[in-house]
């Protein structure tokens with residue numbers, strides 16, 4: 655006889671927490687329209703990474719104002735999923751989405767009618783504020799080891815985001831932009847390769863399984879260097 659398990663309301667609210675949160679956003683429809691999320695799982699993963707940022711990194715007590723931060727999404731995939739999620743849900747912060755497999759169309763991202771994202775002007779779908787948010791996102795078809803682009807203000811507080819990326823933290827930290835800066839954070843969710851070595855473990859400030867991410871690889875680590 656088939657065995658079925660009845661999920662409690664509490665379980666259900668845990669499992670659906672990330673998608674519930676993102677679907678409540680005013681910008682949810684616009685996030686869908688960007689077309690970068692192929693399925694709900696990807697929404698949950700990107701939203702879970704943003705939640706980690708919001709809970710552990712985006713603190714009002716921090717030394718630095720928001721504009722001193724930059725977010726580097728390493729191994730974001732063929733489309734900038736975490737990049738878009740962070741761009742829509744932050745203000746003032748420049749965001750870099752870096753992956754050697756990034757599709758060319760995101761390097762000079764245009765709307766369906768060929769208008770560069772940087773020139774979107776209050777279309778019925780993307781209002782002015784949203785245009786400005788995506789304008790703070792730049793996509794790079796590069797390995798993090800080769801990455802050297804910079805725009806915006808001087809980086810004082812880089813935040814590395816690695817969602818199921820296939821590149822370890824040691825390589826990420828060797829990127830010259832991230833060397834010698836005042837305060838660095840990393841938000842990592844490893845999948846098939848281990849991202850954090852023994853030396854780096856002392857920088858972990860939080861680790862937990864995010865049950866709102868429907869994947870066997872849902873353990874999130876937050877690290878900080880002062």
Ligand SMILES: C[S@@+](CC[C@H](N)C(=O)[O-])C[C@H]1O[C@@H](n2cnc3c(N)ncnc32)[C@H](O)[C@@H]1O
Pocket residue numbers: 699728729730731732752753754755796797798799817818819820821845
């Ligand atoms: C399993 S995919 C994850 C993609 C996306 N983050 C996701 O969660 O769907 C791993 C990604 O890591 C990228 N990657 C591998 N080596 C890299 C490197 N040295 N620098 C940046 N990205 C890298 C790959 O190109 C690939 O897109």
